[in-house]
Amino acid sequence: MAIGAFVMLASSCAQESGSDMQARADEYAVVEMNSPLMEGLDSRDRQVLDLLRMAADIMDNLFWQQTFGDRKDMDTLGDKAMKEFAMINYGPWDRLEDNSPFVPGYGEKPLGANYYPADMTTEEWEAFADPDKTSPYTVIRRDEDGNLKCVWYRDEYRKELELVCSYLEEAAAITGNDGLRNYLTKRAEAFRTDEYFESDLAWMDMKDSKIDVVIGPIENYDDKLNELKTSYECFILLKDEKRSKDLEKYVSMLPELQKMLPCPEEYKTFVPGTSSDLNVYDAIYYAGDCNCGSKTIAINLPNDDRVQALKGARRLQLHNSMNAKFDKILLPIGRLLVEPEQQKHLRSEAFFWNVTFHEVAHGLGVKETVNGKGSVDEAMGAEKTTWEEAKADILGLFMVCKLIDMEEIPLISKEDAITTFIAGLVRSVRFGAASSHGKANMMCYNYMKEQGAFSRNKDGQYHIDFGKALSAIDSWAALIIRTQATGDAGYAKEFSTKYAVVPEALKADIANVNSHGIPRDIKFDFVW
Numbered sequence: 001m002a003i004g005a006f007v008m009l010a011s012s013c014a015q016e017s018g019s020d021m022q023a024r025a026d027e028y029a030v031v032e033m034n035s036p037l038m039e040g041l042d043s044r045d046r047q048v049l050d051l052l053r054m055a056a057d058i059m060d061n062l063f064w065q066q067t068f069g070d071r072k073d074m075d076t077l078g079d080k081a082m083k084e085f086a087m088i089n090y091g092p093w094d095r096l097e098d099n100s101p102f103v104p105g106y107g108e109k110p111l112g113a114n115y116y117p118a119d120m121t122t123e124e125w126e127a128f129a130d131p132d133k134t135s136p137y138t139v140i141r142r143d144e145d146g147n148l149k150c151v152w153y154r155d156e157y158r159k160e161l162e163l164v165c166s167y168l169e170e171a172a173a174i175t176g177n178d179g180l181r182n183y184l185t186k187r188a189e190a191f192r193t194d195e196y197f198e199s200d201l202a203w204m205d206m207k208d209s210k211i212d213v214v215i216g217p218i219e220n221y222d223d224k225l226n227e228l229k230t231s232y233e234c235f236i237l238l239k240d241e242k243r244s245k246d247l248e249k250y251v252s253m254l255p256e257l258q259k260m261l262p263c264p265e266e267y268k269t270f271v272p273g274t275s276s277d278l279n280v281y282d283a284i285y286y287a288g289d290c291n292c293g294s295k296t297i298a299i300n301l302p303n304d305d306r307v308q309a310l311k312g313a314r315r316l317q318l319h320n321s322m323n324a325k326f327d328k329i330l331l332p333i334g335r336l337l338v339e340p341e342q343q344k345h346l347r348s349e350a351f352f353w354n355v356t357f358h359e360v361a362h363g364l365g366v367k368e369t370v371n372g373k374g375s376v377d378e379a380m381g382a383e384k385t386t387w388e389e390a391k392a393d394i395l396g397l398f399m400v401c402k403l404i405d406m407e408e409i410p411l412i413s414k415e416d417a418i419t420t421f422i423a424g425l426v427r428s429v430r431f432g433a434a435s436s437h438g439k440a441n442m443m444c445y446n447y448m449k450e451q452g453a454f455s456r457n458k459d460g461q462y463h464i465d466f467g468k469a470l471s472a473i474d475s476w477a478a479l480i481i482r483t484q485a486t487g488d489a490g491y492a493k494e495f496s497t498k499y500a501v502v503p504e505a506l507k508a509d510i511a512n513v514n515s516h517g518i519p520r521d522i523k524f525d526f527v528w
Protein backbone atom coordinates (compact mmCIF):
# COMPACT_ATOMS: atom_id res chain seq x y z
CA MET A 1 0.00 0.00 0.00
CA ALA A 2 1.23 3.49 -0.83
CA ILE A 3 2.27 5.64 2.08
CA GLY A 4 -0.19 8.38 1.11
CA ALA A 5 -3.10 5.98 1.16
CA PHE A 6 -2.04 4.74 4.56
CA VAL A 7 -1.87 8.20 6.09
CA MET A 8 -5.29 9.05 4.73
CA LEU A 9 -6.79 5.85 6.11
CA ALA A 10 -5.16 6.29 9.46
CA SER A 11 -6.50 9.79 9.93
CA SER A 12 -10.01 8.88 8.78
CA CYS A 13 -9.86 5.94 11.17
CA ALA A 14 -8.95 8.18 14.08
CA GLN A 15 -11.95 10.37 13.38
CA GLU A 16 -14.39 7.52 12.87
CA SER A 17 -17.38 7.83 15.12
CA GLY A 18 -18.70 4.93 17.14
CA SER A 19 -21.72 4.47 14.90
CA ASP A 20 -19.57 4.29 11.75
CA MET A 21 -17.52 1.55 13.34
CA GLN A 22 -20.71 -0.28 14.27
CA ALA A 23 -21.84 0.00 10.65
CA ARG A 24 -18.60 -1.67 9.55
CA ALA A 25 -19.07 -4.51 12.02
CA ASP A 26 -22.67 -4.87 10.85
CA GLU A 27 -21.49 -5.40 7.29
CA TYR A 28 -21.04 -9.00 8.39
CA ALA A 29 -24.54 -10.52 8.48
CA VAL A 30 -24.99 -12.79 11.47
CA VAL A 31 -25.77 -16.38 10.53
CA GLU A 32 -26.85 -18.87 13.14
CA MET A 33 -24.69 -21.89 12.59
CA ASN A 34 -26.35 -25.19 13.19
CA SER A 35 -27.52 -28.08 11.03
CA PRO A 36 -30.49 -30.43 10.81
CA LEU A 37 -27.87 -33.16 10.37
CA MET A 38 -27.08 -32.80 14.10
CA GLU A 39 -30.26 -34.74 14.78
CA GLY A 40 -28.75 -37.89 13.32
CA LEU A 41 -25.94 -37.98 15.91
CA ASP A 42 -25.79 -40.23 18.98
CA SER A 43 -24.39 -39.32 22.40
CA ARG A 44 -20.88 -40.57 21.52
CA ASP A 45 -20.86 -38.38 18.46
CA ARG A 46 -21.90 -35.43 20.60
CA GLN A 47 -19.00 -36.03 22.98
CA VAL A 48 -16.61 -36.16 20.02
CA LEU A 49 -18.00 -32.84 18.77
CA ASP A 50 -17.51 -31.19 22.16
CA LEU A 51 -13.86 -32.31 22.26
CA LEU A 52 -13.25 -31.15 18.70
CA ARG A 53 -14.76 -27.81 19.56
CA MET A 54 -12.32 -27.39 22.45
CA ALA A 55 -9.41 -28.24 20.15
CA ALA A 56 -10.79 -25.77 17.60
CA ASP A 57 -10.84 -22.99 20.17
CA ILE A 58 -7.13 -23.51 20.74
CA MET A 59 -6.51 -23.31 16.99
CA ASP A 60 -8.37 -20.02 17.17
CA ASN A 61 -6.07 -18.65 19.84
CA LEU A 62 -2.96 -19.84 18.01
CA PHE A 63 -4.09 -18.09 14.84
CA TRP A 64 -4.44 -14.88 16.82
CA GLN A 65 -0.80 -15.25 17.83
CA GLN A 66 0.29 -15.93 14.25
CA THR A 67 -1.57 -13.17 12.51
CA PHE A 68 -1.44 -10.48 15.17
CA GLY A 69 0.10 -11.23 18.56
CA ASP A 70 -1.61 -10.96 21.90
CA ARG A 71 -5.38 -11.15 21.50
CA LYS A 72 -5.77 -9.33 24.83
CA ASP A 73 -4.75 -6.08 23.15
CA MET A 74 -7.97 -6.29 21.11
CA ASP A 75 -10.13 -7.85 23.83
CA THR A 76 -9.52 -4.84 26.05
CA LEU A 77 -10.50 -2.18 23.49
CA GLY A 78 -12.90 0.25 25.16
CA ASP A 79 -14.97 0.93 22.03
CA LYS A 80 -17.47 -1.92 21.81
CA ALA A 81 -18.01 -1.71 18.04
CA MET A 82 -14.27 -1.47 17.40
CA LYS A 83 -13.68 -4.54 19.53
CA GLU A 84 -16.43 -6.42 17.71
CA PHE A 85 -14.84 -5.52 14.37
CA ALA A 86 -11.38 -6.52 15.65
CA MET A 87 -12.75 -9.93 16.66
CA ILE A 88 -14.13 -10.46 13.15
CA ASN A 89 -10.77 -9.48 11.63
CA TYR A 90 -8.54 -11.16 14.22
CA GLY A 91 -6.67 -7.92 14.71
CA PRO A 92 -6.77 -4.18 13.99
CA TRP A 93 -6.64 -4.47 10.18
CA ASP A 94 -9.70 -4.67 7.94
CA ARG A 95 -9.26 -7.82 5.87
CA LEU A 96 -11.84 -6.73 3.32
CA GLU A 97 -10.14 -3.34 2.82
CA ASP A 98 -6.57 -4.28 1.91
CA ASN A 99 -5.76 -4.76 5.59
CA SER A 100 -6.13 -1.07 6.34
CA PRO A 101 -5.82 -0.31 10.07
CA PHE A 102 -8.95 0.75 11.94
CA VAL A 103 -7.66 0.91 15.51
CA PRO A 104 -5.82 4.15 16.41
CA GLY A 105 -2.14 3.53 17.11
CA TYR A 106 -1.74 0.71 14.58
CA GLY A 107 0.04 1.21 11.27
CA GLU A 108 0.16 -0.98 8.22
CA LYS A 109 -0.04 -4.74 8.83
CA PRO A 110 3.41 -6.33 8.47
CA LEU A 111 3.43 -8.45 5.28
CA GLY A 112 4.90 -11.34 7.22
CA ALA A 113 2.38 -10.90 10.07
CA ASN A 114 3.83 -12.51 13.18
CA TYR A 115 5.54 -15.35 11.29
CA TYR A 116 8.71 -13.27 10.91
CA PRO A 117 10.39 -10.53 12.93
CA ALA A 118 8.71 -7.25 11.99
CA ASP A 119 12.08 -5.58 11.36
CA MET A 120 13.49 -8.30 9.08
CA THR A 121 14.76 -6.91 5.76
CA THR A 122 14.66 -8.65 2.38
CA GLU A 123 18.47 -8.74 2.29
CA GLU A 124 18.56 -10.34 5.72
CA TRP A 125 15.99 -12.98 4.69
CA GLU A 126 17.86 -13.80 1.50
CA ALA A 127 21.18 -14.10 3.31
CA PHE A 128 19.67 -16.38 5.98
CA ALA A 129 21.02 -19.82 5.09
CA ASP A 130 18.95 -22.18 7.26
CA PRO A 131 17.18 -24.73 4.97
CA ASP A 132 14.24 -24.88 7.42
CA LYS A 133 13.42 -21.24 6.73
CA THR A 134 11.06 -22.15 3.88
CA SER A 135 9.20 -24.80 5.86
CA PRO A 136 5.45 -24.14 6.21
CA TYR A 137 5.87 -25.15 9.86
CA THR A 138 8.61 -22.84 11.15
CA VAL A 139 8.38 -19.29 12.41
CA ILE A 140 11.37 -17.00 12.04
CA ARG A 141 12.63 -15.42 15.23
CA ARG A 142 15.80 -13.74 16.51
CA ASP A 143 18.33 -15.41 18.79
CA GLU A 144 20.06 -13.64 21.71
CA ASP A 145 22.53 -12.04 19.32
CA GLY A 146 19.76 -10.69 17.12
CA ASN A 147 20.42 -13.16 14.29
CA LEU A 148 17.56 -14.92 12.49
CA LYS A 149 16.67 -18.44 13.57
CA CYS A 150 13.96 -20.98 12.73
CA VAL A 151 11.64 -22.27 15.41
CA TRP A 152 9.39 -25.22 14.63
CA TYR A 153 5.69 -24.75 15.31
CA ARG A 154 5.84 -27.74 17.68
CA ASP A 155 8.22 -25.75 19.88
CA GLU A 156 6.84 -22.26 19.42
CA TYR A 157 3.31 -23.36 20.38
CA ARG A 158 4.18 -26.45 22.45
CA LYS A 159 1.94 -25.86 25.46
CA GLU A 160 -1.22 -25.21 23.46
CA LEU A 161 -0.54 -28.04 21.01
CA GLU A 162 -0.16 -30.56 23.85
CA LEU A 163 -3.71 -29.71 24.92
CA VAL A 164 -4.97 -30.03 21.35
CA CYS A 165 -3.38 -33.48 21.12
CA SER A 166 -5.06 -34.59 24.34
CA TYR A 167 -8.49 -33.54 23.04
CA LEU A 168 -7.94 -35.26 19.71
CA GLU A 169 -6.77 -38.45 21.39
CA GLU A 170 -9.72 -38.44 23.77
CA ALA A 171 -12.08 -37.99 20.82
CA ALA A 172 -10.28 -40.82 19.01
CA ALA A 173 -10.92 -43.13 21.95
CA ILE A 174 -14.64 -42.31 21.94
CA THR A 175 -15.61 -42.34 18.26
CA GLY A 176 -17.03 -45.48 16.71
CA ASN A 177 -15.68 -44.59 13.26
CA ASP A 178 -12.33 -46.19 12.34
CA GLY A 179 -11.42 -43.57 9.75
CA LEU A 180 -12.00 -40.67 12.12
CA ARG A 181 -10.09 -42.45 14.91
CA ASN A 182 -7.12 -43.04 12.63
CA TYR A 183 -7.07 -39.42 11.45
CA LEU A 184 -7.34 -37.93 14.94
CA THR A 185 -4.57 -40.19 16.23
CA LYS A 186 -2.22 -39.41 13.33
CA ARG A 187 -3.06 -35.71 13.46
CA ALA A 188 -2.06 -35.54 17.12
CA GLU A 189 1.23 -37.14 16.09
CA ALA A 190 1.61 -34.51 13.36
CA PHE A 191 1.15 -31.65 15.82
CA ARG A 192 3.99 -33.12 17.87
CA THR A 193 6.39 -33.63 14.96
CA ASP A 194 5.41 -31.09 12.27
CA GLU A 195 5.20 -34.04 9.87
CA TYR A 196 1.71 -33.87 8.38
CA PHE A 197 2.08 -36.37 5.54
CA GLU A 198 0.75 -39.49 7.29
CA SER A 199 -2.18 -37.64 8.82
CA ASP A 200 -3.08 -36.12 5.44
CA LEU A 201 -3.14 -39.65 3.99
CA ALA A 202 -5.38 -40.72 6.89
CA TRP A 203 -7.71 -37.81 6.19
CA MET A 204 -7.93 -38.89 2.54
CA ASP A 205 -9.02 -42.34 3.70
CA MET A 206 -11.68 -40.96 6.04
CA LYS A 207 -14.59 -41.21 3.65
CA ASP A 208 -17.49 -42.71 5.56
CA SER A 209 -17.51 -40.66 8.74
CA LYS A 210 -20.58 -38.58 9.52
CA ILE A 211 -18.36 -36.22 11.51
CA ASP A 212 -15.51 -34.66 9.60
CA VAL A 213 -12.83 -32.28 10.79
CA VAL A 214 -10.08 -30.23 9.22
CA ILE A 215 -7.57 -29.12 11.82
CA GLY A 216 -4.00 -27.83 11.72
CA PRO A 217 -1.71 -25.27 10.11
CA ILE A 218 -3.02 -25.38 6.54
CA GLU A 219 -3.22 -22.35 4.26
CA ASN A 220 -0.40 -19.87 3.63
CA TYR A 221 -2.54 -16.89 2.49
CA ASP A 222 -1.82 -14.96 5.69
CA ASP A 223 1.92 -14.91 4.92
CA LYS A 224 1.89 -12.11 2.38
CA LEU A 225 5.66 -11.83 2.49
CA ASN A 226 6.52 -15.26 1.05
CA GLU A 227 3.34 -17.38 0.90
CA LEU A 228 5.18 -19.98 2.96
CA LYS A 229 3.98 -20.05 6.55
CA THR A 230 0.75 -21.85 7.35
CA SER A 231 -2.04 -20.66 9.62
CA TYR A 232 -3.91 -22.66 12.25
CA GLU A 233 -7.57 -23.31 11.64
CA CYS A 234 -10.35 -25.79 12.24
CA PHE A 235 -13.59 -26.69 10.48
CA ILE A 236 -16.02 -29.10 12.14
CA LEU A 237 -18.36 -30.61 9.57
CA LEU A 238 -21.27 -33.02 9.20
CA LYS A 239 -21.65 -35.02 6.00
CA ASP A 240 -24.78 -34.59 3.88
CA GLU A 241 -25.10 -38.18 2.62
CA LYS A 242 -27.88 -37.51 0.16
CA ARG A 243 -26.33 -34.58 -1.68
CA SER A 244 -22.94 -36.30 -1.62
CA LYS A 245 -24.41 -39.29 -3.43
CA ASP A 246 -25.79 -36.97 -6.09
CA LEU A 247 -22.30 -35.61 -6.70
CA GLU A 248 -20.53 -38.94 -6.89
CA LYS A 249 -20.92 -39.47 -10.60
CA TYR A 250 -18.91 -36.37 -11.45
CA VAL A 251 -15.78 -37.78 -9.86
CA SER A 252 -15.57 -40.50 -12.48
CA MET A 253 -15.92 -37.87 -15.20
CA LEU A 254 -12.79 -35.89 -14.27
CA PRO A 255 -10.46 -37.43 -16.89
CA GLU A 256 -13.14 -36.83 -19.54
CA LEU A 257 -13.58 -33.22 -18.42
CA GLN A 258 -9.81 -32.70 -18.53
CA LYS A 259 -9.81 -33.71 -22.20
CA MET A 260 -12.46 -31.08 -22.98
CA LEU A 261 -10.40 -28.14 -21.75
CA PRO A 262 -10.21 -25.34 -24.34
CA CYS A 263 -6.44 -25.52 -24.86
CA PRO A 264 -3.82 -27.33 -26.98
CA GLU A 265 -3.48 -31.10 -26.41
CA GLU A 266 0.03 -30.76 -24.99
CA TYR A 267 -1.42 -28.98 -21.94
CA LYS A 268 -3.87 -31.78 -21.17
CA THR A 269 -1.56 -34.68 -20.42
CA PHE A 270 -2.07 -34.56 -16.64
CA VAL A 271 -4.46 -37.31 -15.54
CA PRO A 272 -6.61 -36.24 -12.58
CA GLY A 273 -6.79 -38.68 -9.67
CA THR A 274 -9.96 -40.72 -9.85
CA SER A 275 -10.07 -41.38 -6.11
CA SER A 276 -10.58 -37.66 -5.63
CA ASP A 277 -13.86 -37.20 -3.95
CA LEU A 278 -16.47 -34.54 -3.87
CA ASN A 279 -18.90 -34.40 -0.98
CA VAL A 280 -21.39 -32.05 0.57
CA TYR A 281 -21.32 -31.03 4.21
CA ASP A 282 -22.95 -28.68 6.63
CA ALA A 283 -20.36 -26.75 8.61
CA ILE A 284 -21.05 -26.41 12.31
CA TYR A 285 -17.85 -24.72 13.52
CA TYR A 286 -15.16 -22.45 12.08
CA ALA A 287 -12.06 -21.42 14.06
CA GLY A 288 -8.81 -19.59 13.32
CA ASP A 289 -7.75 -18.67 9.80
CA CYS A 290 -11.00 -19.85 8.15
CA ASN A 291 -13.09 -17.79 10.55
CA CYS A 292 -11.38 -14.44 9.96
CA GLY A 293 -12.81 -11.88 7.57
CA SER A 294 -14.59 -13.53 4.66
CA LYS A 295 -15.76 -17.09 5.16
CA THR A 296 -14.85 -20.10 3.10
CA ILE A 297 -17.75 -21.99 1.53
CA ALA A 298 -15.78 -24.81 -0.07
CA ILE A 299 -12.65 -26.68 0.88
CA ASN A 300 -10.10 -28.35 -1.38
CA LEU A 301 -7.43 -30.27 0.51
CA PRO A 302 -4.81 -31.49 1.18
CA ASN A 303 -2.31 -28.97 -0.16
CA ASP A 304 0.59 -31.43 -0.10
CA ASP A 305 1.37 -32.41 -3.73
CA ARG A 306 2.81 -35.74 -2.56
CA VAL A 307 -0.51 -36.69 -0.99
CA GLN A 308 -2.39 -35.43 -4.06
CA ALA A 309 -0.23 -37.58 -6.33
CA LEU A 310 -0.99 -40.66 -4.23
CA LYS A 311 -4.64 -40.13 -3.34
CA GLY A 312 -5.97 -37.09 -5.17
CA ALA A 313 -7.77 -34.46 -3.15
CA ARG A 314 -11.02 -34.10 -1.28
CA ARG A 315 -13.47 -31.37 -2.15
CA LEU A 316 -15.91 -30.42 0.54
CA GLN A 317 -18.84 -28.21 -0.35
CA LEU A 318 -20.23 -26.40 2.68
CA HIS A 319 -23.84 -26.26 1.70
CA ASN A 320 -25.31 -24.29 4.61
CA SER A 321 -22.55 -21.64 4.43
CA MET A 322 -23.07 -21.38 0.68
CA ASN A 323 -26.80 -20.85 1.00
CA ALA A 324 -26.23 -18.22 3.67
CA LYS A 325 -23.90 -16.24 1.38
CA PHE A 326 -26.24 -16.50 -1.58
CA ASP A 327 -29.29 -15.37 0.38
CA LYS A 328 -27.66 -12.60 2.42
CA ILE A 329 -25.28 -11.16 -0.17
CA LEU A 330 -25.30 -12.42 -3.73
CA LEU A 331 -29.03 -12.29 -4.39
CA PRO A 332 -29.47 -8.73 -3.02
CA ILE A 333 -26.45 -7.57 -5.09
CA GLY A 334 -27.81 -9.21 -8.23
CA ARG A 335 -31.23 -7.64 -7.73
CA LEU A 336 -29.59 -4.24 -7.49
CA LEU A 337 -27.16 -4.50 -10.41
CA VAL A 338 -28.45 -6.95 -13.00
CA GLU A 339 -31.05 -5.65 -15.44
CA PRO A 340 -34.57 -6.78 -14.44
CA GLU A 341 -35.13 -9.16 -17.40
CA GLN A 342 -31.99 -11.13 -16.50
CA GLN A 343 -32.53 -11.30 -12.74
CA LYS A 344 -34.42 -14.56 -13.10
CA HIS A 345 -31.04 -16.14 -13.85
CA LEU A 346 -29.77 -15.47 -10.32
CA ARG A 347 -30.18 -18.94 -8.81
CA SER A 348 -28.86 -20.49 -5.60
CA GLU A 349 -28.61 -23.82 -7.42
CA ALA A 350 -26.32 -22.18 -10.02
CA PHE A 351 -24.22 -20.69 -7.22
CA PHE A 352 -23.90 -24.17 -5.72
CA TRP A 353 -22.68 -25.65 -9.02
CA ASN A 354 -20.30 -22.80 -9.82
CA VAL A 355 -18.67 -23.09 -6.42
CA THR A 356 -18.62 -26.87 -6.56
CA PHE A 357 -16.86 -26.93 -9.90
CA HIS A 358 -14.39 -24.26 -8.80
CA GLU A 359 -13.12 -26.94 -6.43
CA VAL A 360 -13.14 -29.62 -9.12
CA ALA A 361 -11.16 -27.31 -11.38
CA HIS A 362 -8.24 -27.13 -8.95
CA GLY A 363 -7.62 -30.79 -9.80
CA LEU A 364 -7.56 -30.18 -13.55
CA GLY A 365 -5.28 -28.38 -15.99
CA VAL A 366 -1.49 -28.43 -15.81
CA LYS A 367 0.66 -29.40 -12.83
CA GLU A 368 4.08 -29.57 -14.50
CA THR A 369 5.31 -26.96 -16.94
CA VAL A 370 5.82 -28.20 -20.51
CA ASN A 371 9.20 -26.53 -20.94
CA GLY A 372 11.30 -27.95 -18.13
CA LYS A 373 10.66 -25.21 -15.59
CA GLY A 374 9.52 -27.76 -13.01
CA SER A 375 6.15 -27.68 -11.34
CA VAL A 376 3.71 -24.88 -12.17
CA ASP A 377 3.82 -23.79 -8.53
CA GLU A 378 7.61 -23.41 -8.56
CA ALA A 379 7.66 -21.65 -11.89
CA MET A 380 4.86 -19.19 -11.08
CA GLY A 381 6.48 -17.95 -7.85
CA ALA A 382 4.53 -15.18 -6.13
CA GLU A 383 1.84 -15.30 -8.84
CA LYS A 384 1.01 -18.96 -8.29
CA THR A 385 -1.99 -18.63 -5.98
CA THR A 386 -3.64 -15.81 -7.91
CA TRP A 387 -3.42 -17.74 -11.16
CA GLU A 388 -4.45 -21.02 -9.61
CA GLU A 389 -7.59 -19.36 -8.23
CA ALA A 390 -8.26 -17.63 -11.56
CA LYS A 391 -7.97 -20.99 -13.28
CA ALA A 392 -10.35 -22.66 -10.83
CA ASP A 393 -12.96 -19.93 -11.25
CA ILE A 394 -13.11 -20.01 -15.02
CA LEU A 395 -12.62 -23.74 -15.55
CA GLY A 396 -15.37 -24.29 -12.97
CA LEU A 397 -17.79 -22.21 -15.01
CA PHE A 398 -16.54 -23.82 -18.22
CA MET A 399 -17.36 -27.28 -16.86
CA VAL A 400 -20.77 -26.30 -15.53
CA CYS A 401 -21.69 -25.02 -19.00
CA LYS A 402 -20.34 -28.17 -20.67
CA LEU A 403 -22.25 -30.43 -18.27
CA ILE A 404 -25.46 -28.49 -18.85
CA ASP A 405 -24.95 -29.04 -22.61
CA MET A 406 -24.46 -32.74 -21.89
CA GLU A 407 -27.65 -32.75 -19.79
CA GLU A 408 -25.70 -33.95 -16.79
CA ILE A 409 -26.66 -30.97 -14.64
CA PRO A 410 -30.44 -30.59 -14.48
CA LEU A 411 -32.64 -27.69 -13.40
CA ILE A 412 -30.39 -24.79 -14.39
CA SER A 413 -29.41 -23.18 -17.69
CA LYS A 414 -26.08 -21.81 -18.93
CA GLU A 415 -27.65 -18.35 -18.60
CA ASP A 416 -28.27 -19.06 -14.90
CA ALA A 417 -24.67 -20.20 -14.43
CA ILE A 418 -23.17 -17.19 -16.23
CA THR A 419 -25.42 -14.55 -14.65
CA THR A 420 -24.86 -15.91 -11.16
CA PHE A 421 -21.11 -16.11 -11.87
CA ILE A 422 -20.88 -12.46 -12.96
CA ALA A 423 -22.92 -11.26 -9.98
CA GLY A 424 -20.50 -13.33 -7.91
CA LEU A 425 -17.51 -11.44 -9.37
CA VAL A 426 -19.01 -8.14 -8.23
CA ARG A 427 -19.68 -9.61 -4.81
CA SER A 428 -16.08 -10.72 -4.47
CA VAL A 429 -14.63 -7.36 -5.52
CA ARG A 430 -15.86 -6.03 -2.23
CA PHE A 431 -13.19 -8.23 -0.60
CA GLY A 432 -10.62 -5.80 -2.00
CA ALA A 433 -7.41 -6.69 -3.78
CA ALA A 434 -5.62 -7.95 -0.66
CA SER A 435 -6.22 -11.64 -1.31
CA SER A 436 -5.16 -13.90 -4.15
CA HIS A 437 -8.84 -14.69 -4.68
CA GLY A 438 -9.59 -10.97 -4.98
CA LYS A 439 -6.91 -10.47 -7.62
CA ALA A 440 -8.08 -13.53 -9.53
CA ASN A 441 -11.62 -12.21 -9.58
CA MET A 442 -10.54 -8.78 -10.81
CA MET A 443 -8.50 -10.27 -13.65
CA CYS A 444 -11.53 -12.29 -14.69
CA TYR A 445 -13.93 -9.34 -14.41
CA ASN A 446 -11.75 -7.02 -16.49
CA TYR A 447 -10.98 -9.67 -19.07
CA MET A 448 -14.64 -10.61 -19.56
CA LYS A 449 -15.71 -6.99 -19.76
CA GLU A 450 -13.05 -6.31 -22.39
CA GLN A 451 -14.41 -9.26 -24.39
CA GLY A 452 -17.95 -7.86 -24.26
CA ALA A 453 -19.36 -10.58 -21.99
CA PHE A 454 -21.31 -7.88 -20.20
CA SER A 455 -22.05 -4.17 -20.48
CA ARG A 456 -24.20 -1.60 -18.73
CA ASN A 457 -27.62 -0.64 -20.06
CA LYS A 458 -28.89 2.94 -20.05
CA ASP A 459 -29.88 2.64 -16.37
CA GLY A 460 -26.38 1.53 -15.41
CA GLN A 461 -27.46 -2.05 -14.85
CA TYR A 462 -25.54 -5.07 -16.12
CA HIS A 463 -26.68 -6.60 -19.35
CA ILE A 464 -25.05 -9.92 -20.15
CA ASP A 465 -24.32 -10.99 -23.72
CA PHE A 466 -24.43 -14.76 -23.32
CA GLY A 467 -22.83 -15.54 -26.67
CA LYS A 468 -19.83 -13.33 -26.02
CA ALA A 469 -19.65 -14.59 -22.44
CA LEU A 470 -19.28 -18.18 -23.68
CA SER A 471 -16.39 -17.23 -26.02
CA ALA A 472 -14.75 -15.21 -23.26
CA ILE A 473 -14.90 -18.21 -20.93
CA ASP A 474 -12.98 -20.29 -23.50
CA SER A 475 -10.35 -17.69 -24.31
CA TRP A 476 -9.74 -16.71 -20.67
CA ALA A 477 -9.37 -20.37 -19.70
CA ALA A 478 -6.93 -20.88 -22.57
CA LEU A 479 -4.85 -17.85 -21.57
CA ILE A 480 -4.52 -19.05 -17.98
CA ILE A 481 -3.66 -22.62 -18.88
CA ARG A 482 -1.00 -21.44 -21.36
CA THR A 483 0.53 -19.12 -18.75
CA GLN A 484 0.68 -21.91 -16.18
CA ALA A 485 1.86 -24.57 -18.64
CA THR A 486 4.74 -22.40 -19.79
CA GLY A 487 5.44 -21.21 -16.23
CA ASP A 488 5.55 -17.67 -17.58
CA ALA A 489 5.84 -15.78 -14.29
CA GLY A 490 6.96 -12.58 -16.04
CA TYR A 491 3.87 -12.43 -18.21
CA ALA A 492 1.71 -13.44 -15.22
CA LYS A 493 3.04 -10.56 -13.19
CA GLU A 494 2.66 -8.08 -16.04
CA PHE A 495 -0.92 -9.26 -16.68
CA SER A 496 -2.01 -9.19 -13.06
CA THR A 497 -0.50 -5.74 -12.58
CA LYS A 498 -2.63 -4.49 -15.47
CA TYR A 499 -5.83 -6.49 -14.91
CA ALA A 500 -6.07 -7.02 -11.13
CA VAL A 501 -7.30 -3.48 -10.60
CA VAL A 502 -10.75 -2.15 -9.79
CA PRO A 503 -12.04 0.13 -12.60
CA GLU A 504 -13.91 3.34 -11.77
CA ALA A 505 -17.32 2.11 -12.97
CA LEU A 506 -17.05 -0.93 -10.73
CA LYS A 507 -16.07 1.25 -7.79
CA ALA A 508 -19.34 3.12 -8.39
CA ASP A 509 -21.25 -0.19 -8.46
CA ILE A 510 -19.66 -1.17 -5.17
CA ALA A 511 -20.53 2.20 -3.63
CA ASN A 512 -24.09 1.64 -4.81
CA VAL A 513 -24.19 -1.81 -3.22
CA ASN A 514 -22.68 -0.46 0.00
CA SER A 515 -25.15 2.41 0.20
CA HIS A 516 -27.96 -0.12 0.13
CA GLY A 517 -26.68 -1.78 3.29
CA ILE A 518 -26.03 -5.15 1.67
CA PRO A 519 -23.70 -7.16 3.92
CA ARG A 520 -20.17 -7.80 2.69
CA ASP A 521 -19.82 -11.14 4.34
CA ILE A 522 -21.18 -13.30 7.11
CA LYS A 523 -20.14 -14.11 10.65
CA PHE A 524 -21.23 -17.06 12.66
CA ASP A 525 -23.16 -17.47 15.83
CA PHE A 526 -22.51 -21.09 16.79
CA VAL A 527 -25.78 -22.22 18.33
CA TRP A 528 -25.07 -25.75 19.55
Ligand SMILES: [Zn+2]
Pocket: 300, 358, 359, 362, 389, 392
Ligand atom coordinates in the same frame (compact mmCIF):
# COMPACT_ATOMS: atom_id res chain seq x y z
ZN1 LIG B 1 -9.86 -22.14 -4.94
